[in-house]
Amino acid sequence: MPPLNRLDTKMALLEVKDLKVRVEEREILHGLTLTVNEGEVHAIMGPNGSGKSTLSHVIAGKPGYEVTDGQILFRGEDLLEMDPDERAAKGVFLAFQYPVEIPGVTTMNFLRTALNAQRKARGESELMVPEFLKKVREVSKSLNIPQDMLKRGVNVGFSGGEKKRNEVLQMALFEPSLCILDEMDSGLDIDALRIAADGVNALRSPGRAMVVITHYQRLLNYIVPDFVHVMSKGRVVKSGDKELALELEASGYTQFEDAA
Amino acid sequence: MPAVQETVERVKRIDVDQYRYGFETLIDSEKAPKGLSEEIVKFISQKKNEPAWMLQWRLEAYRRWLTMTEPTWARVEYPKIDFQDIYYYAAPKPKKTVTSLDEIDPEILKTYEKLGIPLREVAMLEGVEPKVGEEDPARRKIAVDAVFDSVSVATTFKEELKKAGVIFMPISEAIREHPELVQKYLGSVVPTSDNFYATLNSAVFSDGSFVYVPPGVRCPMELSTYFRINERNTGQFERTLIIADKGSYVSYLEGCTAPQRDENQLHAAVVELVALDDAEIKYSTVQNWYPGNSEGMGGIYNFVTKRGDCRGNHSKISWTQVETGSAITWKYPSCILRGDNSRGEFYSIAISNGFQQVDSGTKMIHLGKNTSSRIISKGIAAGKSQNTYRGLVTAHRKALGARNFTACDSLLIGDKCGAHTVPYIEAKNSSATFEHEATTSKISEDVLFYCVQRGLSQEEAVGLVVNGFVKDVLQQLPMEFAVEAQKLISISLEGSVG
Numbered sequence: 094m095p096p097l098n099r100l101d102t103k104m105a106l107l108e109v110k111d112l113k114v115r116v117e118e119r120e121i122l123h124g125l126t127l128t129v130n131e132g133e134v135h136a137i138m139g140p141n142g143s144g145k146s147t148l149s150h151v152i153a154g155k156p157g158y159e160v161t162d163g164q165i166l167f168r169g170e171d172l173l174e175m176d177p178d179e180r181a182a183k184g185v186f187l188a189f190q191y192p193v194e195i196p197g198v199t200t201m202n203f204l205r206t207a208l209n210a211q212r213k214a215r216g217e218s219e220l221m222v223p224e225f226l227k228k229v230r231e232v233s234k235s236l237n238i239p240q241d242m243l244k245r246g247v248n249v250g251f252s253g254g255e256k257k258r259n260e261v262l263q264m265a266l267f268e269p270s271l272c273i274l275d276e277m278d279s280g281l282d283i284d285a286l287r288i289a290a291d292g293v294n295a296l297r298s299p300g301r302a303m304v305v306i307t308h309y310q311r312l313l314n315y316i317v318p319d320f321v322h323v324m325s326k327g328r329v330v331k332s333g334d335k336e337l338a339l340e341l342e343a344s345g346y347t348q349f350e351d352a353a
Numbered sequence: 354m355p356a357v358q359e360t361v362e363r364v365k366r367i368d369v370d371q372y373r374y375g376f377e378t379l380i381d382s383e384k385a386p387k388g389l390s391e392e393i394v395k396f397i398s399q400k401k402n403e404p405a406w407m408l409q410w411r412l413e414a415y416r417r418w419l420t421m422t423e424p425t426w427a428r429v430e431y432p433k434i435d436f437q438d439i440y441y442y443a444a445p446k447p448k449k450t451v452t453s454l455d456e457i458d459p460e461i462l463k464t465y466e467k468l469g470i471p472l473r474e475v476a477m478l479e480g481v482e483p484k485v486g487e488e489d490p491a492r493r494k495i496a497v498d499a500v501f502d503s504v505s506v507a508t509t510f511k512e513e514l515k516k517a518g519v520i521f522m523p524i525s526e527a528i529r530e531h532p533e534l535v536q537k538y539l540g541s542v543v544p545t546s547d548n549f550y551a552t553l554n555s556a557v558f559s560d561g562s563f564v565y566v567p568p569g570v571r572c573p574m575e576l577s578t579y580f581r582i583n584e585r586n587t588g589q590f591e592r593t594l595i596i597a598d599k600g601s602y603v604s605y606l607e608g609c610t611a612p613q614r615d616e617n618q619l620h621a622a623v624v625e626l627v628a629l630d631d632a633e634i635k636y637s638t639v640q641n642w643y644p645g646n647s648e649g650m651g652g653i654y655n656f657v658t659k660r661g662d663c664r665g666n667h668s669k670i671s672w673t674q675v676e677t678g679s680a681i682t683w684k685y686p687s688c689i690l691r692g693d694n695s696r697g698e699f700y701s702i703a704i705s706n707g708f709q710q711v712d713s714g715t716k717m718i719h720l721g722k723n724t725s726s727r728i729i730s731k732g733i734a735a736g737k738s739q740n741t742y743r744g745l746v747t748a749h750r751k752a753l754g755a756r757n758f759t760a761c762d763s764l765l766i767g768d769k770c771g772a773h774t775v776p777y778i779e780a781k782n783s784s785a786t787f788e789h790e791a792t793t794s795k796i797s798e799d800v801l802f803y804c805v806q807r808g809l810s811q812e813e814a815v816g817l818v819v820n821g822f823v824k825d826v827l828q829q830l831p832m833e834f835a836v837e838a839q840k841l842i843s844i845s846l847e848g849s850v851g
Contacts, residue, residue: 153802153806154805154806155802155806156798156802157798176805176810177802177805177806178805178806178808178809178810178811180806181805181806181807181808182808186806187806189803189806191799192803193797193799193800193803195800195803195804195817195818195821196821196822197820197821197822197823197824197825198817198818198820198821198824203807203817206809206813206817207804207807207808207809208808210807210808210809210810210813211807211808214808246821263807267807267808
């Protein structure tokens with residue numbers, strides 16, 4: 094267990110400690126540290142190539158990254174020792190920047206297969222079909238997702254906004270305790286962004302933390318963070334509250350490039 | 354990439370025990386001496402109590418075969434087959450005529466039970482058969498013809514089918530009991546001179562199924578044959594002949610398995626379908642012969658000629674196949690669209706893993722006016738396998754308004770396998786419309802990661818993606834078979850991804 098040196102009663106959910114990561118011999122993260130407590134929303138901002146997406150991929154367990162130093166703890170457990178599907182069952186959810194298409198597999202079938210796989214891994218019973226359908230209907234209604242979209246292949250022929258809403262739908266169904274949103278605003282117009290952000294905000298709760306990765310401040314008008322971290326060249330170079338995002342919007346990332 | 358690395362590792366470890374039907378049944382069998390000669394052809398004909406014309410037919414085929422050479426155009430590699438080192442006839446003992454299931458060797462019954470084909474239960478159902486019109490609609494009946502090595506050991510529901518006028522029996526019986534039908538149609542679709550393997554089959558075939566559906570009759574149940582190779586060093590040469598007379602309909606299912614053995618075994622079957630005016634034949638296959646072990650040793654050589662003749666106007670023949678087994682598959686279920694407005698369909702899923710080699714596809718030969726055909730082929734290659742789609746679509750100059758649509762999709766799992774598409778398209782008149790679409794894709798790391806991030810294991814993820822890929826074809830299978838095929842697909846791909 095990590096040392097309990099904090100004064101508040103919040104539990105540390107995610108602790109990234111001095112993380113160093115390589116991709117094909119090139120170091121991308123050079124000792125990154127970040128702590129996210131239950132109920133908090135953290136924004137990670139930074140220019141292209143600063144390592145934001147790498148961080149999200151390493152937390153979720155995407156193959157192709159080599160962790161050379163440091164650790165990632167999730168509720169005090171070593172996340173790096175777990176397969177990606179185990180991490181998912183433990184409550185780590187990554188909303189993808191580019192959700193993939195799976196032809197021939199209906200969204201409904203995919204949702205049920207995934208949910209039951211997670212439940213099985215946690216030793217829970219499979220959700221009965223009527224119960225599952227009821228849940229899906231409720232959530233999809235609130236996200237403005239038409240029922241016939243659920244009968245189509247996963248993300249096949251979906252618009253950018255539909256794909257992102259589908260990610261939020263899964264987030265709502267699987268009820269993860271850590272949600273990482275990777276560039277959720279990319280490719281979305283304002284209306285689509287608002288619907289997706291409303292969906293995310295509805296999922297904010299004292300037991301759930303979120304890490305919002307974004308290049309632009311715009312998204313943070315809709316999903317207001319508790320903390321903002323600026324990443325540059327594979328490190329967190331500045332942390333602050335939501336005002337930091339506005340500051341960045343005004344002055345740009347250049348000032349931090351030297352700091353890194 | 355690490356995951357691909359793992360894929361390769363896993364594929365290397367693929368073990369033979371993934372093949373669930375690899376057991377052997379220990380029964381006494383009666384075999385002809387090894388090798389092939391006129392004497393052996395005569396021996397087989399004699400064993401079957403065949404009339405003189407049948408023996409003559411066989412001998413002509415045999416003499417023809419002696420002048421032929423093995424085809425080499427397919428994209429498959431294997432050591433030369435020694436045709437004198439094969440047993441051409443093996444039958445379970447005792448050889449007295451079997452009149453009821455009780456007289457069948459219990460070991461054979463057990464074999465079929467293990468395979469999930471309970472001949473006994475089916476037969477008992479037949480015994481307590483309800484009156485016509487009072488059948489339990491929830492329980493669909495399937496009549497089964499079980500072929501064990503060279504002979505048919507049981508055919509169920511014969512009586513009930515007889516009432517509907519449908520003839521369903523081993524072809525060896527049909528030769529004796531319905532010579533007029535057999536003489537008229539046998540070899541009329543696949544002539545004895547057709548190709549090396551079909552000609553060999555014509556000389557030495559020992560059993561298979563025969564179906565005749567009379568005019569206007571919709572066959573009251575699915576018909577099916579389960580082929581089982583058991584004996585060592587034995588070739589299986591079965592012959593199936595299905596005739597759908599005017600305005601009739603029949604759906605036929607075929608399943609096949611074999612024990613695991615280190616040596617290769619030859620399977621050279623011929624299937625002929627004839628559809629007269631307004632008739633329809635739906636032929637489905639789930640082929641699960643032993644594919645060989647992780648080193649590429651053993652497995653069935655499957656050289657099969659399947660052809661349907663849409664002889665009548667407005668007739669229709671549809672082939673659906675799920676190919677998961679065999680070390681080598683050489684198979685092109687085809688349609689001759691002779692009748693005007695006739696239609697041919699080919700739906701195929703061909704999965705190869707380990708060292709399997711598949712060269713399969715179809716021929717759609719448009720001869721009549723306004724004939725149409727549709728080809729949907731899904732090839733999945735994993736391990737170190739090679740998977741080729743080879744297809745021919747032709748329109749004769751008189752085949753005005755001929756139409757074809759072809760879609761060939763290939764999916765690669767890992768980077769040691771290959772998928773190839775070889776389409777031949779010939780239109781000899783300008784009114785023909787042929788469309789061809791082809792795609793080759795890899796199960797991408799991104800798709801797999803997306804699935805595992807949602808909680809699926811790697812294998813569940815591959816299974817899900819593959820089942821999505823083959824969905825169009827699975828939907829064409831009769832329901833019972835679709836479930837079996839879906840399971841088979843996951844088993845065939847077990848261990849293909851790390």
